[in-house]
Amino acid sequence: MSNGVKRLEEHFRGRDPHLREIFDQLVAGLRKLGPLEVDPGKTSINLTAPHHVAAVTVRGTFLRLAFVSNRRIQDERIAHVERLGDAGFAHSVVLESKKDLDHVVMGWLASAYRLRA
Helix, strand or coil: CCCCCCCHHHHHCCCCHHHHHHHHHHHHHHHCCCCCEEEECCCCEEEECCCEEEEEEECCCCEEEEEEECCCCCCCCEEEEEECHHHCEEEEEEECCHHHCCHHHHHHHHHHHHCCC
16 A cells, blocks of 8 residues: 555465464454454554554564553563653563463553543
8 A cells, every 4th residue: 555554454464364363352352341443554553442552563473462551560471661751651562372362461451441541
């Protein structure tokens, strides 16, 4: 596409189908909390409700899930943390299988969903 925005399918083209299954499970879990829009961009897939909840980047064998929290999360699954000034912390986790979307990760996302609601 000329503006650099990809369609959702393009993010998963040529990738292991299990990555799309993880993504679909993630979206289904978030939609249990309320309305959610899936907005594919050039390098990531933004999840909004109506504020930004999370972003997913499709990598070679995993998904990188980024989300914001009003507190720093201490957990071995957190791959990266960045301070956002007074706005809180940006966190990212690696999702390699559907079991990685357990109640703890979904709880973090539920907090991100409600953070600016």
